Amino acid sequence: MTTEMPSPASPLKIGTRGSPLALAQANETRARLARAFDLPFEAFQIVIIKTTGDKVLDRPLKEIGGKGLFTKEIEEDMLSGKIDIAVHSMKDMPVEQPPGLLLDTYLPREDVRDAFVSLTHGAMGDLEPGAKVGTSSLRRRAQLMARRPDLEVVEFRGNVQTRMMKLGNGVADATFLAMAGLRRLGMEEVVKSAIEVEEVLPAVAQGAIGIERRADDSRAAKFLEAIHDGPTGQRLAAERAFLAGLDGSCETPIAGLAELDGGTLRLRGEILRPDGSEVLNDDRRAPVEDGPELGAAMAAALRAEAGEGFFDWISG
Numbered sequence: 090m091t092t093e094m095p096s097p098a099s100p101l102k103i104g105t106r107g108s109p110l111a112l113a114q115a116n117e118t119r120a121r122l123a124r125a126f127d128l129p130f131e132a133f134q135i136v137i138i139k140t141t142g143d144k145v146l147d148r149p150l151k152e153i154g155g156k157g158l159f160t161k162e163i164e165e166d167m168l169s170g171k172i173d174i175a176v177h178s179m180k181d182m183p184v185e186q187p188p189g190l191l192l193d194t195y196l197p198r199e200d201v202r203d204a205f206v207s208l209t210h211g212a213m214g215d216l217e218p219g220a221k222v223g224t225s226s227l228r229r230r231a232q233l234m235a236r237r238p239d240l241e242v243v244e245f246r247g248n249v250q251t252r253m254m255k256l257g258n259g260v261a262d263a264t265f266l267a268m269a270g271l272r273r274l275g276m277e278e279v280v281k282s283a284i285e286v287e288e289v290l291p292a293v294a295q296g297a298i299g300i301e302r303r304a305d306d307s308r309a310a311k312f313l314e315a316i317h318d319g320p321t322g323q324r325l326a327a328e329r330a331f332l333a334g335l336d337g338s339c340e341t342p343i344a345g346l347a348e349l350d351g352g353t354l355r356l357r358g359e360i361l362r363p364d365g366s367e368v369l370n371d372d373r374r375a376p377v378e379d380g381p382e383l384g385a386a387m388a389a390a391l392r393a394e395a396g397e398g399f400f401d402w403i404s405g
């Protein structure tokens with residue numbers, strides 16, 4: 090079977106959420122595809138899909154609950170053929186995909202660090218006791234409370250523009266955002282300081298863009314193979330195995346980062362009680378091809394160290 094080339098008359102359809110960050114990521118994917126195959130941009134069509142997570146803005150995500158809040162509608166449209174591929178922030182993706190879909194293509198990873206963002210303070214250390222930090226991330230909340238129990242955490246949702254407005258209105262004195270997202274939005278100027286991973290370990294898969302497709306779509310497979318970044322894939326294999334081994338989702342305060350050092354993969358992992366009162370860390374190395382085993386082994390070790398109560402507390 091020869092692969093039909095996408096053309097402006099018969100484009101490859103790229104599904105995405107409509108947020109500014111999601112659109113920037115979809116456009117980056119489109120540009121990379123067009124460049125790799127020397128095709129016009131119009132051979133790749135961006136299709137915006139509204140998800141439950143986009144519709145419900147007035148409640149914390151953990152209250153709305155359920156996996157795939159930002160992906161269900163997109164995956165349904167892919168299975169029904171309305172779109173061919175979908176672009177996602179890997180940080181937000183469940184470790185397993187629905188039957189018939191594959192998520193195994195990654196663009197080169199951006200900066201993995203969190204950024205300290207504030208209109209009034211330069212770094213976390215400048216915040217006076219009682220200062221308010223806005224975040225809706227359980228990981229960032231727990232990490233902050235572990236380091237600075239004297240600060241107040243306030244619930245903070247919405248896109249980057251909304252969060253900057255809330256800082257301006259005094260809802261919070263500071264917030265944490267991923268460097269990667271701010272870079273992709275061209276908004277790096279709001280960053281007061283980048284937080285090194287030794288200080289705050291980022292979320293699993295932070296800074297990585299993944300592209301999903303139907304398992305039986307050979308045309309999509311051929312196109313995605315050309316833009317896949319192997320090293321990012323090796324790193325995410327370890328990180329996502331770690332998350333899977335902890336039954337982790339966006340509802341669990343877990344951090345993890347894999348890095349390549351020649352033929353060696355270094356994985357750092359962290360689990361926290363939601364109130365930051367206990368933090369468990371691990372740091373291990375393995376050959377690059379053993380990422381899944383490395384992640385699973387670290388998850389098992391931290392699970393054993395934490396004991397049952399640690400996780401009951403998380404889900405309770």
Ligand SMILES: NCc1[nH]cc(CCC(=O)O)c1CC(=O)O
Pocket residue numbers: 178179180181265266267268269270294295296297298
């Ligand atoms: N959960 C929201 C989300 N998902 C991906 C990013 C940023 C881009 C990335 O980490 O790849 C963000 C915002 C943030 O954490 O600042």
